[in-house]
Amino acid sequence: MRSIPHQRLLAGLLLLFACERVRMLPGVQPQSAVRKQAEPILMGPWLLEPGERQMTVAWVSAAPSVGRVWFGTRETDRFATEENATLEHRVLVAGLEPGTQYRYRIEAAVESGGVFSTAPPPDSPFSVLIYGDNRTNSGDHALLARAAAGEHAQVALHTGDMVANAGDNDLWRVWFAEERDLLSRTPLIPTVGNHEITDQGVGYSKYFLRRDLPAYHSVDYGPLHIAVLDSFEMAAGATPHSAGFSDAQKAWFEEDLRSVREGRHVWVLVHQGPYAHPLHLRGAGHGGSEVIRQALIAGSKIHPIEAVIAGHEHFYERGEIDGLRYFVFGGGGAPLEDPDPSFPGVQVAQKALSYAVVQVCGCHVTGKVKDIAGQVLDSFRLSDCDVPCGAVARGASRDGGAK
Ligand SMILES: [Fe+2]
Numbered sequence: 526m527r528s529i530p531h532q533r534l535l536a537g538l539l540l541l542f543a544c545e546r547v548r549m550l551p552g553v554q555p556q557s558a559v560r561k562q563a564e565p566i567l568m569g570p571w572l573l574e575p576g577e578r579q580m581t582v583a584w585v586s587a588a589p590s591v592g593r594v595w596f597g598t599r600e601t602d603r604f605a606t607e608e609n610a611t612l613e614h615r616v617l618v619a620g621l622e623p624g625t626q627y628r629y630r631i632e633a634a635v636e637s638g639g640v641f642s643t644a645p646p647p648d649s650p651f652s653v654l655i656y657g658d659n660r661t662n663s664g665d666h667a668l669l670a671r672a673a674a675g676e677h678a679q680v681a682l683h684t685g686d687m688v689a690n691a692g693d694n695d696l697w698r699v700w701f702a703e704e705r706d707l708l709s710r711t712p713l714i715p716t717v718g719n720h721e722i723t724d725q726g727v728g729y730s731k732y733f734l735r736r737d738l739p740a741y742h743s744v745d746y747g748p749l750h751i752a753v754l755d756s757f758e759m760a761a762g763a764t765p766h767s768a769g770f771s772d773a774q775k776a777w778f779e780e781d782l783r784s785v786r787e788g789r790h791v792w793v794l795v796h797q798g799p800y801a802h803p804l805h806l807r808g809a810g811h812g813g814s815e816v817i818r819q820a821l822i823a824g825s826k827i828h829p830i831e832a833v834i835a836g837h838e839h840f841y842e843r844g845e846i847d848g849l850r851y852f853v854f855g856g857g858g859a860p861l862e863d864p865d866p867s868f869p870g871v872q873v874a875q876k877a878l879s880y881a882v883v884q885v886c887g888c889h890v891t892g893k894v895k896d897i898a899g900q901v902l903d904s905f906r907l908s909d910c911d912v913p914c915g916a917v918a919r920g921a922s923r924d925g926g927a928k
Contacts, residue, residue, distance in 0.1 A: 564590040565634040568701035573615070573733065575680055575712035575746060577623035577644045582616045583732070584631060585701075592616045594638075596629040601638075613731045624649050639709035642679050647748040647788070650886035650914055652676065654711065656879075657684025657796075657836035658855040659703075660720055661696050665878055666858030667703040672897040673880045674707035680746055681711045684836025684854050685718025685796035692724030697732070714744055718796045718836065719757045719765045719810070726759060741774050743781050747885055750785045752778060754795040756817055756837075768797050770816045778820060782828040790831045790890055790908055793821065798835025800846050801853045802871055804863040811838065821849055831890070831907050838862060841879045841894055843903060846870035850907070854881060854894075873903045883907075886914035 569584030582594045592614035595601035605618045614631075621627065624645035630638030645651050654673055659666040673681075688696040701708075713733070717740045721729040726740075734740060740755040756768050763769030785791055797810075799818035806812055821833060825848065833851040839862045842853035846869075853864075856879035864874035875894070879902055883892035888910035894903040 564588045566631065566637050568698055568732075569705070569708070570631055570637055570639065571701070571704070571708035571732075572641050572710070572712035574617075574735070575641075575644050575714075575744075577646070578621045579617060579619045580621065580627075580641055580643065580712060582614075582618060582629060582631065584614050584633075584637070585732075586612055586614060586633065588612070590614075593632045594618055594629055595632070596627050598625060598627055601628050601630050615736075637709075641710055641712060644746045645679070648887045648915060649747065650884065651679040651747055653749075653883045653885060654678035654681040654707075655684070655834055655852075655854050655881040655883065656681070656857045658686045658718070658839055658859045659688070659700065659857045660686045660859035661689035661700070662858045662860060666700070668897045669856075669858050669878050669880060670703050670707050672895070672899065674711075676880075676882045678711055678882060681707065681713050682751070682794050682834060683713055683715035684794065684834060684857075685716050686720045686836060686855075686857075686859065687715075687718065688728075689720055690723050691721050691726075691728040694728075697728055714746075714751060714753065714794065716740070716753050716794045716796050717755050717757055719763075719768075722757050722759055722763060723765050739774070741777060745786075745789070748789055748887060749885060750789040750791045752781055752791065752793045754778065754793060754817070754820075756795050756797040756814055767810050768814050768816065770814075770820065775820050775823075778824055779827055782824050785828050788888075790885070791828055793824075793830055793833045795833065795835050797837045798833050798851055798853060799849055800844060800851050800870065801835065801838040801842060801855075802844075802865040802868040802874070803838050803840070804865045807862070818847075818849075822847060825849065838864070840864040840874060840876045841902060842871060842874045843894075843905060844868075844871040844873075852881070854879070856880070856896075875902045877902060887916070888912055889914050 564586040567585045571583050573581040589610040591607050591610050593606040594616045595604045605616050621643045626642045630636050688700050744751045757763040758769045761769030761771035797814045799821050800813040836855040839855045839859045841856050842864050861876050866874035877896045879896050881894045890907040892905050893901050
């Protein structure tokens with residue numbers, strides 16, 4: 526039997542010790558102790574599932590790799606990592622402080638990253654960006670995304686229809702490139718549009734959905750409770766040209782509304798909303814959705830709904846019908862349509878590339894809709910009370926004073 530030389534034995538023990546340290550102390554290793562993941566980034570990064578204490582960083586790499594994200598408030602001196610090599614990365618960054626800005630960077634051939642803010646406590650002010658219907662009209666979409674990024678909102682809601690054909694990877698690459706400045710620092714809460722199911726929802730699922738869960742879900746962010754509905758639910762027989770909404774989703778929605786905590790603003794995010802009034806109807810499957818309308822009317826009897834946020838038609842519209850306050854935010858780049866501002870219940874309608882910025886602070890909610898030149902097209906108030914912004918809102922009541 527051959528003996529092991531002392532030098533080789535010592536080197537082996539040192540290697541074992543180093544490996545054990547990495548295994549025992551995940552997330553706090555000096556950067557030099559961790560092997561670099563050097564695959565180029567094809568798409569992203571973008572941010573998902575924002576919480577008071579967590580954020581998910583997503584991107585697509587050129588070849589499979591184990592994703593790793595470094596983060597911190599001043600120095601990026603902590604890391605979170607995936608378990609297995611993949612192309613579509615989701616790295617959960619947890620253990621964060623509420624309402625705090627963090628830097629982050631992804632290990633890659635060319636390092637990429639940005640900053641993000643965790644969700645604030647319920648009484649702290651923040652702003653919400655709302656937009657949608659980009660649908661591969663790249664020049665206009667790029668202009669819209671650039672103007673929206675300049676608002677520096679803490680979180681973004683997308684009303685659906687990102688690319689014309691979800692099965693075309695080149696369209697997704699252009700979409701993510703044009704959204705990069707915005708989505709690398711603003712977490713996105715999207716809903717499914719009919720164009721997202723042109724590939725049976727494969728692309729949307731890879732890039733945005735929580736693993737193995739349906740597209741409908743709810744998110745608490747500050748004092749907001751956002752119910753995200755799927756108006757093109759494939760399990761209910763939806764196609765890119767006809768909506769679908771299952772009894773199971775309706776039952777989930779009603780149960781979700783029963784669970785809303787006191788003092789929350791309930792918003793519903795959905796692609797095809799209850800009402801929309803194009804001057805020239807493009808065909809079946811456009812305008813308002815009867816099944817969504819019925820679901821919302823039933824839901825509003827369980828818990829008041831402050832606003833319904835939809836897209837699908839390529840213009841801006843705000844109105845109130847049957848006690849439902851609704852918006853159509855479809856001016857995100859797709860070829861614009863003419864709305865019909867004369868329809869009863871329509872309060873404002875504009876044919877414009879546009880987005881909204883909504884300011885939220887406790888019980889106070891006000892918003893502005895802007896075009897890509899920064900011109901204000903509409904102003905509205907969704908909620909108000911006597912408690913000043915920043916004070917603890919005890920007994921605050923909802924005031925439906927849209928103006
Ligand atoms: Fe649509």
